Amino acid sequence: MSYFSITDVSKSYDDQPALHPFSLEMEKGKFLAIVGESGSGKSTLLKIMAGLEVQDSGEVFLESLPILNPNQKIVSGYDEIRLIHQNFHLYPNSTVEENISRQLLHYEKEYAKSRVENLLKLLGLTDFRDRFPRQLSGGQKQKVAIGKAMAVEPDILLLDEPFSSLDTIQTHRLISELKEIFSELGTTVIFVTHDLDDALRLTDNLIILQKGKVAQTGTSQQLCEKPKTKYVAQLFSPINKLPNTKNSYIRPADVKLRTKGGILAHVTDLRFLVHYNSLQVKLRDTELTWEVDDTQRKYNLGDRVYLSWDEKKLMSL
Numbered sequence: 001m002s003y004f005s006i007t008d009v010s011k012s013y014d015d016q017p018a019l020h021p022f023s024l025e026m027e028k029g030k031f032l033a034i035v036g037e038s039g040s041g042k043s044t045l046l047k048i049m050a051g052l053e054v055q056d057s058g059e060v061f062l063e064s065l066p067i068l069n070p071n072q073k074i075v076s077g078y079d080e081i082r083l084i085h086q087n088f089h090l091y092p093n094s095t096v097e098e099n100i101s102r103q104l105l106h107y108e109k110e111y112a113k114s115r116v117e118n119l120l121k122l123l124g125l126t127d128f129r130d131r132f133p134r135q136l137s138g139g140q141k142q143k144v145a146i147g148k149a150m151a152v153e154p155d156i157l158l159l160d161e162p163f164s165s166l167d168t169i170q171t172h173r174l175i176s177e178l179k180e181i182f183s184e185l186g187t188t189v190i191f192v193t194h195d196l197d198d199a200l201r202l203t204d205n206l207i208i209l210q211k212g213k214v215a216q217t218g219t220s221q222q223l224c225e226k227p228k229t230k231y232v233a234q235l236f237s238p239i240n241k242l243p244n245t246k247n248s249y250i251r252p253a254d255v256k257l258r259t260k261g262g263i264l265a266h267v268t269d270l271r272f273l274v275h276y277n278s279l280q281v282k283l284r285d286t287e288l289t290w291e292v293d294d295t296q297r298k299y300n301l302g303d304r305v306y307l308s309w310d311e312k313k314l315m316s317l
């Protein structure tokens, strides 16, 4: 029996499917990221996993413990599986320390005290313990929300777009800190996000969800090199459609730029990026405009450029 198993779980709202039958088997201590655009069913899935939403079909088990939904259990939810939402849910009139310790009111006093101290230390919140949520930055609030959820030592932590209120630098820093903390505690983590880059900073174990269905499962390399749908391909980079084909595409980085030989195009736009110039090029005799990477920063606006590629790099989507 696997550690956390979800079998054929589905959900519709007003006859509109939000989640098609979804199954997952997960081992203890692993991290998984579920990536999908807005409305793809990510939050619905997490709520069902946590026993906070009534599914239409299917079941969830944490080892041999069936996760019952709110129709089957008087107090919904489980200490073993904690869900953290994008908007933190902190007690506004309680300090950082109180926000965490309120989760442990039914625990033995000495244990609760040491657990709170450990979490404050682990999350780097010791210096902020007496502050109220309004006196904290977005990243600090996020850490308090995580501290609250971790207080009861959950086996599984479900994170629903947890970094949506943070800027990119804060997000990257927090993800790397959390990764260490979760590994140290042996917590099993499922993280949902619309941002592939954030997902990849936490784990290489990915599920791509699209319109309530699994579009593809795999590692970053598998999904990038062999995407099954246009949506999956475009999570990694823009894609360019080949002229006179139905479904052949190439990535900007896989297009070779030459001064002769290949398809003729003209540079219509140029953006200076860290490692290369990103060019928009209009292909001659077609309506197609491609995005290509000029790694040598050789071409300027209006220049002629010839495009070629390795056939092995083409994607059929």
Ligand SMILES: Nc1ncnc2c1ncn2[C@@H]1O[C@H](COP(=O)(O)OP(=O)(O)OP(=O)(O)O)[C@@H](O)[C@H]1O
Binding pocket: 013, 014, 017, 018, 036, 037, 038, 039, 040, 041, 042, 043, 044, 045, 194
């Ligand atoms: N309580 C509800 N009643 C009716 N429809 C709902 C309800 N909750 C979600 N939906 C619908 O189900 C679909 C999936 O929503 P869900 O919130 O699971 O997606 P999501 O991927 O988490 O989106 P987001 O990233 O925007 O939070 C959407 O079309 C949404 O409008």
